[in-house]
Amino acid sequence: MAEPVTAVQTVSAGKRPFWTEQRRSRLTAYTFISPFFILFAIFGLYPIFFTIYLSFFKWDALGPMKYVGMKNYDLVTSDPMFWTSFTNTLIMGVMGTIPQLIIALLLAVMLNSAMTRFKKTFRVLFFMPNITSIVAVTLVFSTLFGNNGMVNWLLHQFGMESMAFNSGWWGVKIAISTMVMWRWTGYNAIIFLSGLQSIPLDLYEAARIDGANRRQQLAFITLPLLKPFIVFVTLISTIGSLQLFTEPYVYLGQSGTGSTRQEGITMVTYLYSEAFRNGFFGTAAATAVMLFIITIIFSMINMWVSGRMEGDTGGGKA
Amino acid sequence: MKRGKKWPMLLLSLMLTASLAACGGKSSTQDTQTPEKTTDNTTTQTEDTKKDSGEKVELSFWSLGTTNYEELGKEYTKEHPNVTIKFQNTSDQTAHHNNLTTALSAGSGAPDIFMLEIGFMERFIGAEDKFYNLNDLGAKDIAGNYLDWKWKQGSSKDGSFQIGLPTDIGPTVVYYRTDLAEKAGLPTEPDAFGKEIDTWDKFAAVAKQFKDKTGKPFADLTDLVYNGIRDQSEGEIYFSKEDGSFIGDKNPQVKKAFDFTVKGIQEGWIGNTLLWSPEWGQATNDGGFDVMLGPAWMAGNIKSNGPDSSGKWRITQLPEGAGNWGGSFLTLPKQGKHSKEAYEFISWLDDKENQLESFKTKGLMPSIPALYTDEAFTGFKDDFFGGQATAVEYGKAAQRVKPVYYGPLHDQVDTFFKDALKNVLEKKADPAKEWDAAVEKAKTLAARS
DSSP states (O other): OOSOHHHHHHHHHSOOOSSOHHHHHHHHHHHHHHHHHHHHIIIIIHHHHHHHHHTTEEOOSSSOOEEOTTHHHHHHHTOHHHHHHHHHHHHHHHHHHHHHHHHHHHHHHHHHSTTOSOHHHHHHHHHHHHHSOHHHHHHHHHHHTSTTSHHHHHHHHTTOOOOOTTTOHHHHHHHHHHHHHHHHHHHHHHHHHHHHHTSOHHHHHHHHHTTOOHHHHIIIIIHHHTHHHHHHHHHHHHHHHHTOOHHHHHHHHTTTOOOOOTTTOOHHHHHHIIIIISOOHHHHHHHHHHHHHHHHHHHHHHHHHHHHHHHHTTOOOO | OOGGGHHHHHHHHHHHHHHHHHHHTHHHHHHHHHHHHHHHTTHHHHHHTTTTOOSOEEEEEEEESSOSHHHHHHHHHHHOTTEEEEEEEESOHHHHHHHHHHHHHHTSOOOSEEEEEGGGHHHHHTOGGGBOOGGGGTGGGGGGGSOHHHHHHTBOTTSOOBOEEEEEEEEEEEEEEHHHHHHTTOOOSHHHHHHHTSSHHHHHHHHHHHHHHHSSOSBSOHHHHHHHHHTTOSSBSSBOTTTOOBOTTTOHHHHHHHHHHHHHHHHTOBOOOOTTOHHHHHHHHHTSOSEEEEETTHHHHHHHHOGGGTTSEEEEOOTTSOOEEEEEEEEOBTTOSOHHHHHHHHHHHTSHHHHHHHHHHHOOOOSOGGGGGOHHHHTOOBGGGTTBOHHHHHHHHHHHOOOOBOOTTHHHHHHHHHHHHHHHHHHOOOHHHHHHHHHHHHHHHHTTO
């Protein structure tokens, strides 16, 4: 900008070199960020487009591909099992996510309060479930939820009937949602905790001087300022629960053989068994495309709701 | 920024890109490193026999589960210094076969030798252009050495294409506990016990009697009882051998297996545990049931699940004939470049002597019937089974097996019927409705192929 006008004129009048200063620095910049884009194109974009392409073909992965038009989508949408997997995913998503977020928030507030001792130990403990192998976790939980397992034993202690956690419509869902909750509650609590720590302490101090009690502080300072974190965690959990796979896959198959019992089948287990058990890669691709669309719809609903919430409180950004 | 400094930066960024790309190629560098390890112990050998050894060949071998093939592979290298075998072992069947599917459809990455489990046979046997025809390599001449039905499992319909050499088999037998049999007033000796239950009707009667006397279920769980009868089907189970259409609802043997299991559930002599679950293992150990219908390789599970029950188990024949569950084949994917050497190796690995070795060390049931009368095989006594010559029973069962056609969707359709039975057991569902629902699901699935 500070360059003299004459300099520009001389450049444009003479033979303009291709490698201008600007182009070079641009090239450098693009080269620096290129690894991501190259890898993304190979491992991200290409599979996405290939999946969409594949969803119009019948293919067993070994023989030739055969164009079938929209038939795969017809087959999937007319399969009652697909719709069972869809409702299951939603139900387990709600059962696994909502209580989980509430518990995570309470845990984070507890951990953040000045009174809790051994904070670091707790933080580690909270995070542990998230790094243990899901397969191992699921095997342990399948013992707990067995016909004569600990959970049924507990139910008996309270004088209740034992539940069929292996085959009951709700039994299976309760068992799987419990595993999801166990695994993610701590993780979300840690995220909430980092959010809580970003809230300036003087706000609380001022509120205390004004006579606000603990509950009022939580409702009028903590929650509004934590909103971006809540929105983030909800979005991630929603997407995560739409992709629920390992828990039902191992829990219902016991040794990882992947039963597709309809009480616990999720959209991804449906997709997986279409592709890798039945060898119908076309319908599996169609399922993937539909899962993609459903995920986008849910994310948009999420964003719309959180946008409205932000509007209500008059833009409560931290 | 000065002009001169940019070129080094560009170079640096290119190097970064290159190093990232190298990360992606990590597996290939590992591939070339591992064989060095395997050749280590043979380098001295190579020196001695340098003159007569031909071109150096390295065979990659994807093996499945517990075998003694790695040890045998080393032995083979001692005798054939120019051939080294590089193993990649996995115990996850699904992943193992999916990896091959990926490699075959991608056009590269498949091994020279692939161990194919019978449960996944249908997926690959139609892809004749992706595998070497072992008949062309000389397999025709040794076909007679193996069990006829096992050999046919790996052949195309007209028999001209042979995808694999048979390794182990899984003939089904009855495993039973003598301590519980005694309590129920049943004979404990294998032959006498077997006679007591030599038809399914007699089996059910004995089961009911056992339940009344001991209060315990006779059989462990629904799946294995169902399998026992299902696998005795004539030629086909759920799918037609002719055109691959779904016939499960018309096959009397499937209906028989279903109804028999329902009867067991209703009369209370089938236990309520899940196959492979810890509870099932516990019941195996503690005597929660008397019999388990399982293939030869199930002995390994019983031993590991029930260490306290050692000496209490025996083996006898299944009512009305045996079935087969499991067993593998050695195949040569066409992507492999050394078909001749690979075939020479697998035909050696799979010969009489080495199958006996695999049986002795890892319990793999041989597919060569000549062994069943061989002293070295029949003389094998197992203390866990009270010193019974278990090999003899397995051999007897193996010769009673009739070959059946499975079809590519066998496993999935089978789950529908197993789930139906589980619903009858756990949710007290109506068996007739459950049967119809399973058939309906199977038809929906079959409509896609």
